[in-house]
Amino acid sequence: MDFANTIPPKAPSAWLDMDALDHNIQLVNQKTQAINLRLATKSIRSIDMLNYIKEKSHNFIGLMSYAAEESLYLLENGFDNILCAYPTLDMTSVAATFKYTKQGATMIWMVDRPEHVDVLNAVAKAHDVIIDVCLDINMSMPLPKLYFGTKRSALMDTKDVKKLLKHIKKCPNVTVSAAMGYEAQIAGLAEHVPGKALLTPAIRLLKQRSKKQVSKRRSSIVAWLKKQGYTLELVNGGGSGSMDFTSSQPEITEITVGSAYYKPAYFDHMDSMEAFQPAVGFVLPVTRQPEKGVITCHGGGFIASGAVGEDKAPSIHYPSGLSILADEGFGEVQTPMAIAKPAAINIGNYVWCRHAKAGELCEHFNELIGYRQAAQVTTANDKKAKKEFDTMMTYRGAGQCFH
Numbered sequence: 555m556d557f558a559n560t561i562p563p564k565a566p567s568a569w570l571d572m573d574a575l576d577h578n579i580q581l582v583n584q585k586t587q588a589i590n591l592r593l594a595t596k597s598i599r600s601i602d603m604l605n606y607i608k609e610k611s612h613n614f615i616g617l618m619s620y621a622a623e624e625s626l627y628l629l630e631n632g633f634d635n636i637l638c639a640y641p642t643l644d645m646t647s648v649a650a651t652f653k654y655t656k657q658g659a660t661m662i663w664m665v666d667r668p669e670h671v672d673v674l675n676a677v678a679k680a681h682d683v684i685i686d687v688c689l690d691i692n693m694s695m696p697l698p699k700l701y702f703g704t705k706r707s708a709l710m711d712t713k714d715v716k717k718l719l720k721h722i723k724k725c726p727n728v729t730v731s732a733a734m735g736y737e738a739q740i741a742g743l744a745e746h747v748p749g750k751a752l753l754t755p756a757i758r759l760l761k762q763r764s765k766k767q768v769s770k771r772r773s774s775i776v777a778w779l780k781k782q783g784y785t786l787e788l789v790n791g792g793g794s795g796s797m798d799f800t801s802s803q804p805e806i807t808e809i810t811v812g813s814a815y816y817k818p819a820y821f822d823h824m825d826s827m828e829a830f831q832p833a834v835g836f837v838l839p840v841t842r843q844p845e846k847g848v849i850t851c852h853g854g855g856f857i858a859s860g861a862v863g864e865d866k867a868p869s870i871h872y873p874s875g876l877s878i879l880a881d882e883g884f885g886e887v888q889t890p891m892a893i894a895k896p897a898a899i900n901i902g903n904y905v906w907c908r909h910a911k912a913g914e915l916c917e918h919f920n921e922l923i924g925y926r927q928a929a930q931v932t933t934a935n936d937k938k939a940k941k942e943f944d945t946m947m948t949y950r951g952a953g954q955c956f957h
């Protein structure tokens with residue numbers, strides 16, 4: 555994208571580099587072609603975008619949602635194969651999805667504890683339906699002084715799975731139809747975070763060790779489940795940072811990918827993401843100049859979730875030579891920046907930035923404004939162009955907010 559010569563129709567606003575997006579879609583398709591592709595909605599948060607990627611992905615199978623209420627919204631918007639990746643206690647939304655599953659839609663809920671199963675069984679029983687569940691197998695690697703992975707699922711080995719299955723057998727309205735083993739520490743952890751260069755070799759080594767363990771644990775639990783007579787409709791794994799690894803694993807039938815499409819700033823520091831291009835970010839107007847060598851932009855405080863640290867702050871993408879003031883950071887409504895070459899940037903200019911994570915930016919803007927190298931489309935007036943590319947409404951723009 556030609557940032558130097560692009561004037562956004564409004565600012566602050568969210569930008570979407572359509573050329574980079576198409577490049578990323580192609581790359582994901584290439585890397586995951588051997589298996590089915592499920593889109594991580596938490597990292598996309600736009601129905602328009604989900605449809606755009608779906609149309610360009612030959613191996614698209616469905617969506618991985620992050621909340622029950624959101625799953626319902628996706629069903630209402632015509633998607634019919636949804637795996638809700640995080641256990642829910644929201645019985646109202648679960649019940650509302652039955653309208654769609656009765657018409658043939660696939661809706662699978664995640665479980666790893668008896669409490670999850672009980673809630674689903676109760677709501678399914680009350681509506682006289684059978685509910686599909688997916689077992690979330692923990693793929694973390696606990697070491698004596700380090701837990702290499704994420705603390706989510708209580709299912710670490712076959713023994714844990716066996717115990718949960720014993721409970722599920724007592725729940726007639728719940729059926730196990732899927733398994734997931736998400737290797738977060740491989741798919742979502744950067745090897746070379748700025749300021750932490752010393753950790754890079756250790757992280758690479760841990761990732762290698764962890765891959766071996768993931769292969770072994772996931773495949774042996776899946777094999778064991780099949781031996782017990784469970785028919786698994788799908789075995790899900792992976793994420794943006796583990797496409798090559800996960801796609802090569804024989805027990806896997808599908809991979810989930812989300813962040814790779816937007817390629818947010820945190821993923822710049824991941825070995826496996828090098829070939830992807832930044833496709834989404836935000837642009838701020840320069841509105842003030844408090845002193846020589848400093849400009850102040852309007853807006854900017856779009857900080858990513860996770861352990862608090864510099865890697866969760868946005869990054870300045872264009873122009874070069876700007877730096878954030880340590881005392882203020884990206885502010886709630888104003889962001890001062892030091893300029894290396896005074897006069898190179900003035901009031902009325904723009905600063906193009908990127909969020910550290912993918913979908914969270916969509917919570918701050920109603921739309922992603924699409925740009926192509928040759929043209930820019932900001933309204934629906936140009937019908938021909940709209941077909942090819944356009945602004946994409948975010949969940950927020952559609953008045954939706956899910957947790």
Ligand SMILES: Cc1ncc(COP(=O)(O)O)c(C=O)c1O
Pocket residue numbers: 594597618639736741742791792793794795810811812813814912
């Ligand atoms: C269960 C699960 N699968 C896959 C992903 C991968 O998402 P992404 O491709 O956006 O990194 C995530 C992200 O947190 C996840 O929680």
